[in-house]
Structure formats: structure tokens, C-alpha cells
Amino acid sequence: MTVSVNGEPRELPAGASVSAVLDVLDLEPRRRGIAVAVDGEVIPRAEWGAFPVTDGARVEVLNAIQGG
Amino acid sequence: MSGPPVSAEAAPVPAATAAPLRIAGRELASRLILGTGGFTRLETLAAAIEVSGAELVTVALRRIDPAARGSLIDVLDGAGVDVLPNTAGCFTARDAVRTARLAREAFATDWIKLEVIGDEHTLLPDAPELLLAAEELVDEGFVVLPYTNDDPVLARRLEDVGCAVVMPLGSPIGSGQGIANPGNLQLIVEHAGVPVVLDAGIGTASDAVLAMELGCDAVLVASAISRSADPVTMARSIRLAVEAGALARAAGRIPRRTYARASTPREGMPELAGSGSHPDA
Numbered sequence: 001m002t003v004s005v006n007g008e009p010r011e012l013p014a015g016a017s018v019s020a021v022l023d024v025l026d027l028e029p030r031r032r033g034i035a036v037a038v039d040g041e042v043i044p045r046a047e048w049g050a051f052p053v054t055d056g057a058r059v060e061v062l063n064a065i066q067g068g
Numbered sequence: 069m070s071g072p073p074v075s076a077e078a079a080p081v082p083a084a085t086a087a088p089l090r091i092a093g094r095e096l097a098s099r100l101i102l103g104t105g106g107f108t109r110l111e112t113l114a115a116a117i118e119v120s121g122a123e124l125v126t127v128a129l130r131r132i133d134p135a136a137r138g139s140l141i142d143v144l145d146g147a148g149v150d151v152l153p154n155t156a157g158c159f160t161a162r163d164a165v166r167t168a169r170l171a172r173e174a175f176a177t178d179w180i181k182l183e184v185i186g187d188e189h190t191l192l193p194d195a196p197e198l199l200l201a202a203e204e205l206v207d208e209g210f211v212v213l214p215y216t217n218d219d220p221v222l223a224r225r226l227e228d229v230g231c232a233v234v235m236p237l238g239s240p241i242g243s244g245q246g247i248a249n250p251g252n253l254q255l256i257v258e259h260a261g262v263p264v265v266l267d268a269g270i271g272t273a274s275d276a277v278l279a280m281e282l283g284c285d286a287v288l289v290a291s292a293i294s295r296s297a298d299p300v301t302m303a304r305s306i307r308l309a310v311e312a313g314a315l316a317r318a319a320g321r322i323p324r325r326t327y328a329r330a331s332t333p334r335e336g337m338p339e340l341a342g343s344g345s346h347p348d349a
Contacts, residue, residue, distance in 0.1 A: 006131040025134055033141040035129065035174035042169045060131065062170055064140045066104040066113070067128025068154040068181055068290060 001055035014055070018048040021059050033064045089286055091263055092179075092211040092232040098123050099280070100310045101152065101265065103290025106242075107299060110138045116293055116303040117147045126152045126181055126290070129171050152213065154181040159194065161201035168205050180205060181235070182214040191241045195222050199229065206230035215267050218248070220255040227262050234260060235267035235288065238279065242291040244271030247278055257283035272302075273309035280313025281321065 001014050005021055012020060018036050027034065036043045037060040043051050053059060089096040102122035107113040117125060125144060144151055153171035158164040161184060168180040184201050186194030193216055205212045212231045216222055223234040236256055239245035246269055247253060257264050263285035270276055270292045279287050289306050296302035 025132065027132065027134065032145075033139075033174050034132065035170040037166070037170055040166060042166070042173050044173060062129045062174065063132040064127040064144075064151070064153075064174065065130045066107060066140060067130075067156050068103045068105055068126030068152070068183075068288075 003053050003055070004058045006059070006061055012053065016053050018043050018051045018053060018059070021053060022048070022061065025061060027061070035062045036060065037062070089263060091213075096123050096286075099286040099314060100307055101126070101286055101288040102293070102303075103288060104140070104294075105290045106294030110140065110143050112299050113294075114143050114147055115300045117149060119300050120293070120303040120307050123149055124152050125149045126154050126288070127175075128154050128156045129167060129174060151175050151177060152179055152181050153177065155183050157185070158183060159185055161197040161204065164197070164201040165204050168210060172210070178209060179211045179213065182212050193217050195219070199225055202226055202231050203229040213265070218252040218256065220252060220259060223256045224259060227260060231262065233263045233265050235265040238266055238269030238275065241268045243269055244292060245269055246271050246275040247282070250278070250282055253279070253282050253284070270306075273305045276306050276309035277313040277316070280310055281316050283317055286310075
């Protein structure tokens with residue numbers, strides 16, 4: 001299936017979880033200061049391992065930058 | 069005068085300003101909130117944080133860049149400061165609320181600096197959307213610190229919906245124009261039942277002094293420090309300015325007068341002029 005990750009199309013196996021998306025980005029999931037939204041809704045960290053991403057979903061993976 | 073000479077590096081001025089700043093039950097000894105935007109190096113940011121004495125610093129939330137060097141969060145953790153996430157870049161209440169929820173998840177804090185922008189060139193707040201977002205976030209249990217216009221009525225409305233502070237602008241973000249409308253700021257301070265934090269517009273130390281003299285409880289400064297030629301020195305300058313302004317406010321300035329009021333008594337003046345030389349003679 002194809003999933004949009006931070007605006008870039010990514011190929012993932014069907015039924016992949018949010019954690020699988022973080023793996024694709026080579027991110028350490030325990031790293032602090034990361035938030036994930038799927039189709040605009042926040043996915044709490046505790047649910048990343050189980051939350052299934054569906055075909056065509058828009059996944060946003062965010063972290064802290066300087067600002068304000 | 070008596071007492072030992074005071075060195076320029078003397079300890080911070082003891083707070084004649086009574087109680088520490090209190091926001092949503094949390095005490096902050098520093099009345100300077102530092103914005104992290106605009107620092108070109110994380111090392112400079114870390115040094116500026118230390119010199120500023122700030123306990124609370126803002127951050128934004130953006131798409132992760134796996135190639136980015138250095139971790140902002142690690143720097144902030146190392147500095148021992150708390151993070152105040154913002155909703156910068158949001159133009160609607162809906163986007164701001166979603167960003168706030170993401171920030172709560174990312175940083176494990178209920179505190180949010182709420183920005184809802186209405187115009188990309190002036191970055192001025194969008195009042196109706198701001199109020200809508202503030203109400204929603206308060207309902208969701210956030211401690212809301214809204215960046216707002218220098219509008220006393222809007223400030224009151226934000227307080228009414230449960231914001232923890234109000235943060236009126238002095239002038240547009242990053243403009244360095246200082247406090248464009250001191251009269252409005254004074255009205256906001258006079259009627260506010262929550263702390264007033266001047267947010268945006270400060271260009272240099274004197275602007276921060278004025279904000280505190282007008283009765284603000286704190287100032288939030290980013291660009292004036294981060295984009296100055298020497299951010300670490302400017303951080304120290306603004307820190308001292310905030311302290312100076314708070315002390316002046318607590319001490320109570322003299323009223324402005326049209327005419328002079330002699331500080332030396334006239335009584336006891338000697339008669340020194342010779343006869344015939346007096347201008348009235």
C-alpha cells in the first residue's frame with residue numbers, strides 16, 4: 001500500500017503500524033519530542049505499535065524545531 | 069552613600085518586586101520567557117538561555133528532518149528549562165487545536181502558546197479564530213497562553229474563556245518596533261485578572277524596560293536576542309532590562325509634569341550680586 005509520510009509517498013506492507021512508519025524514517029521511537037498524526041488525528045505514543053495505517057493515509061511525523 | 073562598592077558583575081538585584089510570577093499555579097522566578105526562533109547555532113541558543121535566566125522557552129512543531137544535526141530537545145533538557153510549545157503558522161482554530169494536541173503528545177505538557185495568525189505579512193492574530201481555539205483548548209484541559217492583539221476587549225474575552233495569561237503584542241512579530249500602543253497595553257494591564265506577558269515587537273532592552281514599567285508581568289523575547297549581532301550579550305541585556313523595569317514599576321515612577329519642579333530648595337539662597345548688577349535693578 002502507499003502511504004503519505006510527511007508529504008512523500010512511501011510503500012509499506014498492508015496493515016503496517018505507526019511504528020513501522022517510524023522505522024522507515026529510521027527514527028528511534030523512544031526519542032523524546034516526537035508526535036504523530038494520521039489523517040489529522042493525534043495518535044498517542046502508547047498506540048503507535050498497534051495503530052494500523054491504511055492505504056492512502058496521510059501520516060505526519062513531527063518534532064521540535066526552534067520557533068516562537 | 070555608604071556600603072561597599074558594587075561591581076558590574078554583582079549578583080542579580082534582589083527582587084523588590086514581591087512575589088514571583090505565577091502562571092496556572094506554577095512559580096517562575098524569571099520574568100523573561102525566551103523564544104528559540106532565529107538562533108543560527110544551538111550552541112549560541114544554549115549560552116543565551118543560560119545568560120537570560122529564562123525557565124521557560126518556546127519551541128515549534130514541524131515535520132521531522134531525519135538529516136537534521138543536533139537535537140533541540142536535548143539542548144533544552146541540558147539547559148534545565150521547560151518547553152512552551154507554540155502553534156505558530158496556524159491560520160485557523162482547527163489547525164491550532166490539532167497542533168496543540170500534537171504538542172501535548174510530543175512534549176508531555178499541557179501548556180500551549182496559542183498563535184492563530186490572520187495575515188501572513190503582518191502575522192497579526194486572527195481574533196475570532198483565536199478566541200474559538202482558546203475556548204476549545206481550555207475545555208480540553210490546556211493551560212493556554214494566547215498571543216493576542218493589543219486590544220483590551222479581546223484580552224478580557226480571552227481571560228473570560230479561561231486563558232492562564234494574556235500575551236498582547238507590542239508590535240508585529242520580529243519587527244523590533246517596540247511597543248506601538250502603550251496606552252492600550254496599560255488598559256490591558258489595568259483590567260487583567262491574569263498575568264500579562266508582552267509578546268512580540270521588542271527590539272532592544274529599552275522596549276523590555278518599558279513593558280515592565282507599564283505593568284506587564286513578564287516579556288517574551290525571541291528575535292531581539294537571537295537576531296542581534298551578539299545574542300548572548302543581548303540576552304544578558306534583556307534580562308537586566310526586565311529586572312530594571314520590574315523594579316521601577318514596583319518603586320513607582322514620578323508623574324510627568326509640564327513644568328520643572330526644583331529638586332533644590334530656594335530657601336537660604338545667599339545674596340551675592342553687587343548693587344546695580346541685578347537684572348531687576
